[in-house]
Amino acid sequence: MSLLSNSRAPHQHSQRNVAQMMRDVLLATFPVSTILCWTYGWGVLLNILFAASCCWLLEAAALKIRGRRLQPWLTDGSAPLTGVLLALALPPLTPWWLIAIASLFAIVFAKHLYGGLGYNLFNPAMAGYAVLLISFPAYMAWWPELSARSNINDTLHYFLYGTAAADALSGATPLDAIQTGLKQMQTLPELLANGTLATAGNAQWVWVNLAAIAGGLFLLMRRTITWQIPAGVILGLALSASIAWIGDAAVNPSPWLQLVSGGTMIGVFFIATDPVSSASSPKGKLIYGAGIGVLTYVIRTWGAYPDGFAFAVLLMNLAVPLIDRYTRPKLYGQVQ
Amino acid sequence: MSGPQLIHAQNDWGLKLPSGKGENPLPAATEISAPEELTVLLKQSPGGLSKPLVQIGQKVFKGQKIAAPAKNNFGSFLHAPVSGTVTSIIEVNDSEHIKRAIILANDGLDTVHDDCTPISNPFQRSPQFIRQRIAEGGIVGLGGALFPTAIKLNPAPGIKTLLINGVECEPYINCDNQLLQQYPERVLSGTRLMLHVLGAEEAVIAIEQDMVHALVSMQAATDTLNDPRIRVVSVPDVYPAGGERQLIEIITGSQVPHGGLPADLGVICQNVGTAAAVDQWINAGEPLISRTVTVCGNATTASENCVVRIGTPIAAIISTLQAKDVSRVIIGGSMMGVTAHSVTEPISKASNCIILSNGEHFSPAPEEMPCIRCGDCVPVCPAGINPQLLLESMSTTNTRQSEALGALDCIDCGCCDYVCPSGIDLTARFKIAKQTIWEQHLLAMRAERSQQRFADHERRSLTASNKERATLDAQTAAFHDLHTNSKGALDDMLKRLNSSTPDDAALKDTPRKNDKADD
Numbered sequence: 001m002s003l004l005s006n007s008r009a010p011h012q013h014s015q016r017n018v019a020q021m022m023r024d025v026l027l028a029t030f031p032v033s034t035i036l037c038w039t040y041g042w043g044v045l046l047n048i049l050f051a052a053s054c055c056w057l058l059e060a061a062a063l064k065i066r067g068r069r070l071q072p073w074l075t076d077g078s079a080p081l082t083g084v085l086l087a088l089a090l091p092p093l094t095p096w097w098l099i100a101i102a103s104l105f106a107i108v109f110a111k112h113l114y115g116g117l118g119y120n121l122f123n124p125a126m127a128g129y130a131v132l133l134i135s136f137p138a139y140m141a142w143w144p145e146l147s148a149r150s151n152i153n154d155t156l157h158y159f160l161y162g163t164a165a166a167d168a169l170s171g172a173t174p175l176d177a178i179q180t181g182l183k184q185m186q187t188l189p190e191l192l193a194n195g196t197l198a199t200a201g202n203a204q205w206v207w208v209n210l211a212a213i214a215g216g217l218f219l220l221m222r223r224t225i226t227w228q229i230p231a232g233v234i235l236g237l238a239l240s241a242s243i244a245w246i247g248d249a250a251v252n253p254s255p256w257l258q259l260v261s262g263g264t265m266i267g268v269f270f271i272a273t274d275p276v277s278s279a280s281s282p283k284g285k286l287i288y289g290a291g292i293g294v295l296t297y298v299i300r301t302w303g304a305y306p307d308g309f310a311f312a313v314l315l316m317n318l319a320v321p322l323i324d325r326y327t328r329p330k331l332y333g334q335v336q
Numbered sequence: 337m338s339g340p341q342l343i344h345a346q347n348d349w350g351l352k353l354p355s356g357k358g359e360n361p362l363p364a365a366t367e368i369s370a371p372e373e374l375t376v377l378l379k380q381s382p383g384g385l386s387k388p389l390v391q392i393g394q395k396v397f398k399g400q401k402i403a404a405p406a407k408n409n410f411g412s413f414l415h416a417p418v419s420g421t422v423t424s425i426i427e428v429n430d431s432e433h434i435k436r437a438i439i440l441a442n443d444g445l446d447t448v449h450d451d452c453t454p455i456s457n458p459f460q461r462s463p464q465f466i467r468q469r470i471a472e473g474g475i476v477g478l479g480g481a482l483f484p485t486a487i488k489l490n491p492a493p494g495i496k497t498l499l500i501n502g503v504e505c506e507p508y509i510n511c512d513n514q515l516l517q518q519y520p521e522r523v524l525s526g527t528r529l530m531l532h533v534l535g536a537e538e539a540v541i542a543i544e545q546d547m548v549h550a551l552v553s554m555q556a557a558t559d560t561l562n563d564p565r566i567r568v569v570s571v572p573d574v575y576p577a578g579g580e581r582q583l584i585e586i587i588t589g590s591q592v593p594h595g596g597l598p599a600d601l602g603v604i605c606q607n608v609g610t611a612a613a614v615d616q617w618i619n620a621g622e623p624l625i626s627r628t629v630t631v632c633g634n635a636t637t638a639s640e641n642c643v644v645r646i647g648t649p650i651a652a653i654i655s656t657l658q659a660k661d662v663s664r665v666i667i668g669g670s671m672m673g674v675t676a677h678s679v680t681e682p683i684s685k686a687s688n689c690i691i692l693s694n695g696e697h698f699s700p701a702p703e704e705m706p707c708i709r710c711g712d713c714v715p716v717c718p719a720g721i722n723p724q725l726l727l728e729s730m731s732t733t734n735t736r737q738s739e740a741l742g743a744l745d746c747i748d749c750g751c752c753d754y755v756c757p758s759g760i761d762l763t764a765r766f767k768i769a770k771q772t773i774w775e776q777h778l779l780a781m782r783a784e785r786s787q788q789r790f791a792d793h794e795r796r797s798l799t800a801s802n803k804e805r806a807t808l809d810a811q812t813a814a815f816h817d818l819h820t821n822s823k824g825a826l827d828d829m830l831k832r833l834n835s836s837t838p839d840d841a842a843l844k845d846t847p848r849k850n851d852k853a854d855d
Contacts, residue, residue: 008764010750011691012353012507012670016757017702021710072703118706118758226711280711280724324725331720331742332581333594 018117022077024224025270028215029084032266035211039204040092040144043155047087047094050159054103055083062112078117082106085125088266089310090132091143093155095162098136102128122317123277126310133305141306143173174200174261175306178253187250202261209265216269225273228282232289233268233296234259240297258297267296267309277317284320284327291316291323340555340568342545343586349718350574350582351751353507353671357573358548362514365628365641368656370418370442374647375682378403378427378436381482384411388438394422397449399623401472402438405484412484412685413474416440417625417645419447437682440647454621463533466618470533473617474624474685478609479578480668482686485610489533496602498536499587500527500611502543502550503571503578506669509689511628512608514641516543516550519612520557526611527566529618534604539566541608542583546573575671576749580605582718594745609688629653629683633692635662644683650690651679659692666691670698671750702759713752713762719745723752723762730765735773743769 036044059079063070073079086102106128114120133140139162157163177200181191191197219225237258244252258264272278272292279288292312299308379385386403396402396416405411420443427436451472458466471486479501500523504512516523527539541558543551555568571577571586581592584603592598598605609627616622625646632639636659644653650665666673667681669689683690713723721742729737746766753763 007664007675008761009668009673009748010671010753010763011666011673011675011698012754013699013701013759014755015699016755017759018705018708018757021708021757072705076705116706118708275708275710278709278711280709281714281722282711285711324722328722328725328741329714329717329720331594331745332585332718333591333596333745334720 018078019072019076021224021275022081024219024222026077026081026084028218028224029088029270031211031214032088032208033084035204035208036088036092039201039208041155042152043092043094043144043159044087046155046159047090047092047099048084050096051087051090051099051103052080052083054100055079055086055107058103058107059112062108062116066112066116068116073117076117079107082111082124082128085270086128088263088270089125089129091140093142093144093158094139096159097162098132098139101135102132104128105131118276120276121320123271123274123313125274126271126313129310130314133310137305141176143176173306174202174205174257175300176200178257178261179300179306182251188253189250202257205262206260208263209260212263212265212269216265219269219273225269226282226285228285229273229278229289230268232286232291233272233293234289236290236293237264237297238293240294244297244301252301258300262307262309264296264309267292267313271309271313277313277320279320279323279327281324281327281329283329284323287323287327288316288320291319340543340551340570342570343542344572349716349720349751350576351716351754352573353505353575355505355507355546355573357504357510357513357544358546361549362510362517362641364518365514365643368642368644368648368653370444370446370645371648371652372442372444373423373649374417374440374442374645375649375680376402376414376417376438376440376647377682377684378411378414378438380412380414380684380686381410381476383409384476384482384484385409385436386411386414388425388427390422390425390438392422392425396420396422396440398446399452399621399625400449401451401474402440410482410484410487412476412482413472413623414438414646415474415623415625416449417647418442419445452621452623455618458529458618459532463535466529467533469618470614472623473613475610475613475617476624476685477607478613478627478685478688479580479607480672480686480688481580482684485606485614488604488606489530491534491597491599491604494602495534495536495599495604496538497588497604498527498531498534498539499584499598499603499605500539500541500608501578501580501583501605502541502547502554502608503583504547505544505573505575505578506671506689507575508630508632508639508691509669510630510632510639511641511688513547513550514630515608515612515628516547517553520554521561522612522615523554523608524557524561524563524566524611525619526613526615528563529614530604530606530611531565536604537565540587541566541568542571542587543568544573544577545570575751576718576747579718579747579749581747624685627683627685627687629687630689631657631692632689633659633666633694634696635659635692635694644687646683646685648683649680650676650683653683653690654679654692661694662692663695664693666693671754672748701753701761702757704760705758707758707760710757712755712757716751716755718749718751719747721745721752723766726769727760727762727765730769735769735776738769739773743773746770 033048056079060074063073083103086106106124110122110124110127111120174197177196181196216230220227238255241255241258245254272289279285295312295315296308299305299311385406387406388403390396390402398416398419400416401413402416403414421441422438423441424439467486467489475485476482502512502516531539541554543554551570558566558568576582577586584598585591588601593600613624626643628641629644630641631653636657654662665676667676667687667690668674707724707727709724717723726738726741726743729741743766748763750763
């Protein structure tokens with residue numbers, strides 16, 4: 001009787017795999033994508049579809065050039081996920097070449113030049129987005145005014161040629177509005193009173209954040225992500241904001257405003273929780289998250305960019321080896 | 337009467353694995369009749385090797401010692417599981433399939449050897465005597481490690497607690513569960529003997545929370561015995577709560593110091609099966625020649641516990657139970673079991689479970705992908721390792737980093753492997769890392785030893801030359817002295833000669849005188 005003797009202990013495994021985790025995250029972005037589409041129009045969907053396919057094609061090209069097998073890498077879902085997360089960070093109206101540049105940087109430079117899935121130091125989506133933030137700040141700051149939600153034709157026109165149709169008006173995100181207002185020596189109560197924040201869609205952004213939280217809760221339930229990173233980011237951001245807000249509520253946005261303005265919760269649950277570029281131990285994840293929260297606050301308050309989430313993530317990516325080193329669990333018997 | 341105390345663990349490691357151990361009371365164990373030929377392995381555990389005491393062709397009785405522990409080694413006495421003849425002795429480990437073993441032909445008579453007699457009034461005997469007797473019975477740790485029980489029962493003084501491990505946490509294995517349900521009094525009797533040997537204050541019998549029937553029967557037996565030193569506790573059903581150090585952590589709330597032994601905490605841990613084996617040998621006169629084996633898997637109709645003689649080939653069990661389409665055999669549980677190379681492999685003292693699989697039994701690992709650093713492996717590790725960082729450290733040939741990250745602390749439980757979404761065979765890799773580190777340590781030790789030898793040699797030759805030089809110096813000095821002395825003497829003599837010319841003249845003249853006289 002011949003036996004199969006190629007199997008090694010353990011002979012039993014949990015039924016989790018990388019592709020399933022990526023699919024979970026893709027699925028979890030559905031509510032927030034829907035809300036964004038509903039708020040800002042077809043541009044969001046266009047961005048998502050284009051970025052995801054761009055990333056997927058670039059992944060295939062990079063694998064081909066590196067002489068790697070295409071499977072299982074093309075079906076693990078990690079490349080389209082990078083595209084989707086990138087698209088969620090972009091303004092609803094973004095010309096296609098910017099998305100292509102960001103995808104190229106995310107997949108080829110941030111991911112494959114470091115060795116592909118599992119080896120990248122930086123969060124690929126944020127690396128791609130940061131390139132656009134630095135190189136094309138005007139495009140990245142241009143958000144369409146909510147009242148003038150553009151139709152499919154205008155959206156496509158902008159997507160293809162990068163020029164706005166006559167009736168498209170420039171708007172701002174709540175964070176932009178706050179920063180601009182504060183620079184013009186207005187106080188927060190004034191900004192709230194004169195409707196600047198409302199025009200910037202503060203109420204809609206609350207919905208976007210709630211949708212992101214819903215997706216995040218789904219991921220927590222599925223154990224695709226753990227609670228430590230989201231909790232760390234929220235605590236880090238809320239605590240820094242609270243200290244400033246208690247100090248002077250006239251010029252410092254409340255912690256609540258900080259947490260629900262812009263795509264903060266998208267970052268908390270979908271960006272910061274990227275396993276590859278984050279810390280590994282539970283304690284390390286908490287510290288990593290808190291670092292992102294504090295840095296986001298610092299960049300939002302004193303930086304030149306209205307939203308600092310991307311830079312906060314990239315900076316904390318750099319700190320991961322150090323965090324991992326100092327949050328190593330104690331070996332059995334070494335604790336007393 | 338109170339129920340067993342539930343110990344709440346302070347830990348958060350481990351896995352919740354479905355076991356179904358408390359569903360139904362287990363039926364009595366099936367006796368597997370001894371086969372015609374038995375293979376008693378001489379090396380039953382990695383740390384133990386025994387030397388044959390018999391020759392080929394020799395007639396042996398059931399329970400007769402056929403091998404003794406090799407020197408400086410944690411082997412045990414091995415006894416003939418049946419009466420019969422030694423047909424061959426394989427002493428060379430020439431392949432993975434043929435191991436060092438004594439092959440016996442069963443004569444079917446089961447004639448018992450004279451040594452196999454119970455000890456009357458064991459509590460009147462000295463602890464040393466009982467301990468020696470336990471060694472002679474070939475009793476070893478039946479939890480899987482096969483460490484000789486007598487050695488473990490001889491620790492430094494200051495042992496307060498004897499911990500009896502009935503935490504059978506690995507899925508599929510049910511032999512301890514069955515023992516606790518069917519023969520709790522054997523476990524208790526063995527526990528009291530070991531308490532006697534150790535002189536410990538108390539014995540704690542720990543059983544997993546979900547082994548409900550075992551808990552009930554053990555508690556009832558303990559209540560009947562009413563020995564104030566012995567109590568039953570239940571522990572959470574977390575895998576691997578039954579690991580020695582993990583259980584000690586749960587029960588005492590503190591960890592065995594790194595590099596230390598449980599005895600450092602005043603604890604000695606013994607398996608329930610070991611306790612029953614001690615009872616069987618001391619009170620019934622039967623050495624460790626058989627054990628209970630859980631036989632399960634989808635190639636057999638039902639999971640059952642079988643009493644099997646040590647040395648019975650797996651094939652004999654398969655044919656007795658009429659298992660069909662066996663394509664894979666795992667010796668041990670689903671988490672730590674080893675895949676058998678062949679069904680001719682025999683049952684050893686360590687074989688607590690045999691899983692007969694038709695090939696599609698388990699949830700296989702997903703196709704291997706690179707580590708995505710999710711960190712799921714970190715909280716589950718009972719040894720406090722960050723498996724992901726350890727894996728990363730193994731990409732270089734420098735083993736120092738792997739060692740610092742706990743490669744040698746890995747207990748092979750497989751928890752990290754189980755949860756890994758990338759399907760990385762972490763446990764197998766860590767085993768290799770451990771081996772590499774040990775080999776390097778061995779090399780380093782050898783290098784150090786030869787360096788020491790060289791240094792010693794140098795010192796010796798240096799000492800020798802010093803001595804030589806000293807001798808030489810002494811000789812030279814003596815020569816110089818002699819020379820000076822002799823020179824002085826010569827000078828003296830010359831001086832004397834010059835000064836005493838008359839003497840000389842006299843001397844010179846003497847012959848003349850004589851001549852003259854002669855003349």
